[in-house]
Amino acid sequence: METPLPLLRSALLAQFPNVRLAQSTLQGEETSAPFGFNLGYNLGDDDGRVTANIARFAERLDLNPEDLAFMNQVHGATIREVSEPGVYDDTDAMITTQAGIGLTVRTADCVPVMLYAPGEHLIAAVHAGWRGTAEHIVQKTAEMVLGKYNVEPASLYAYVGAAAASCCYEVGDEVAALFPEGWVIREDGKAPHLDLKGLNVHQLEEAGLPIENIDVDEHCSIHERTLLHSYRRDGERSGRMLTTIVLREEF
Numbered sequence: 001m002e003t004p005l006p007l008l009r010s011a012l013l014a015q016f017p018n019v020r021l022a023q024s025t026l027q028g029e030e031t032s033a034p035f036g037f038n039l040g041y042n043l044g045d046d047d048g049r050v051t052a053n054i055a056r057f058a059e060r061l062d063l064n065p066e067d068l069a070f071m072n073q074v075h076g077a078t079i080r081e082v083s084e085p086g087v088y089d090d091t092d093a094m095i096t097t098q099a100g101i102g103l104t105v106r107t108a109d110c111v112p113v114m115l116y117a118p119g120e121h122l123i124a125a126v127h128a129g130w131r132g133t134a135e136h137i138v139q140k141t142a143e144m145v146l147g148k149y150n151v152e153p154a155s156l157y158a159y160v161g162a163a164a165a166s167c168c169y170e171v172g173d174e175v176a177a178l179f180p181e182g183w184v185i186r187e188d189g190k191a192p193h194l195d196l197k198g199l200n201v202h203q204l205e206e207a208g209l210p211i212e213n214i215d216v217d218e219h220c221s222i223h224e225r226t227l228l229h230s231y232r233r234d235g236e237r238s239g240r241m242l243t244t245i246v247l248r249e250e251f
């Protein structure tokens, strides 16, 4: 019998038979204090358990762990077109048209953004923290998909995953100054709050996607302490979540 493994899904992308998507949470059978259901290495958790957890997560997407493509994310704006699984250094966005490769983003507050073009059988995965967002990595990835792969904006769909939300995501004035005022929430006596998910939705709209093509997960990693990992909340005691998208063979 399969043990429970709570995952976040996209209702919008679930309507398409040729793509699968899931985001892990901190909940799962194989957890270890203080890390919970953790899918990140080198955090002080047992790496063997992390490997087993990644395998369980992959299995829920009908994948083996060796089918996953990971990025050594550096909060930059490098976009790679990939055709095989593995680990890609210095990368914060990947695009593929190959079925069976699970494009994966690892987060604990940053925004995972997944793109899907059903007509061209194409997916992309983007890691967008505040630095990547300031560099417009989501917009650049969407524009590359639209331009280079000849996708119509109305035929491109997006999932903006669970991440730090504007209710809790405090930033310093120097970070707030990097972003348009419409996505910075200011209240007297409080540090500015940043709407990182909203900024990435805006970037997708700037690239041309209609708003109805953008599915935004409303969960906040910082205050939903029983559901999501948060580095901002837990610091060195925080685990990591994976968000993975994969194309199925066309049928």
Ligand SMILES: [Zn+2]
Pocket (backbone or CB within 6 Å): 165, 166, 167, 168, 169, 220, 221, 222, 223, 224
């Ligand atoms: Zn919150």
